[in-house]
Amino acid sequence: MLRLAVIGLASLALTGCAEGVDQPREVSTPSPAQVRVELDAELSAATVLLKTQASEALVNALPRPTVVVPDGENRLVTMIIHDADNSDWPAGRYRLTAVCAGFGSIVANFGIGAYGEVKELAPCTNAGSVDYVEIELPTTATGLTVVLVPAGDSRAAVGYTIQKI
């Protein structure tokens, strides 16, 4: 489902692969490669799956890719999802429901105020995986932090919801 495309390497191929051969090589300027990553299917799968979860969600973060190609650049960059607020969260138990479609794994850091939990989520799958992180607030706490860190060469779409349970 994942399509990672590198276009424009034809001229490199013409001049490469001569390692160890002691003969003149024709040198040409490689045309710029266009790196792009298409995670449309993963984003769709994760979005559908997320909408079946946590109907009473307080925070709803639709899926985002774990890798992007920055504007004006020609390389893949891993994107760590980091969302935060400075709101007061009443005492209670909160659940982060994370969905991940694609491949790889995600480490989630779910925290409110001084209370937090770090967990390696279930591996991402093409159809989408679901996992949970819960924290208990004994009193009102201020400041929500959600950090979702893709491990290694993960190529996936990740979203989450937060609900009070």
Next chain:
Amino acid sequence: MVTSQHKRPLRRRAKAGAGGLAVVALIGVPLSTFGSVQAASASTQVCSDAGTHYVVSNKQGIHLPSGIDWKSGPGGTVTSSIESTQTTSLSVSMSGSFSTGAIVAQAEVTFGVDASVSQSIGSTYTYSHPVTAGKYGHVQFGNWGWAMNVRKYEVSSSTCTITSDTYGTVNRMPSANSWGFRYWETAS
């Protein structure tokens, strides 16, 4: 409690000349604090710390907005939409005349940060957050970077003393990989 105070340099570099001359230099500590380091003979002096030095300190995490400030209220829910054309630059911004590359390199070494990014990513994503009754909620996408203090000083090769000392602030330094939403509330 009585303690023995044995003063010694934090970091000592000794380079012996013909007469066994030792030049002491401190990294990150104003040389003026300890007075000028005088060589016995200018012809044999070697100042290992001659040149330009940068020191960064007091790093603080900040959110560098790169998208629309989505506002809604009072109360209810605030939701961001897809933004596919934002191209806000996230270059390093600082006061004073400092070398951006040197500051970034120093920050990466000192704090272990990865600041090798200068462009924003091209889109943001849907995010919704409840708004406290009577308040207005704001949601904005951006990069999680840093602000920090910076000091630049020059050490003369001939006298091994600090010849100029400048302080400034890195107002924003983006991180390479960390992006997301920040939510906050206002009364109006």
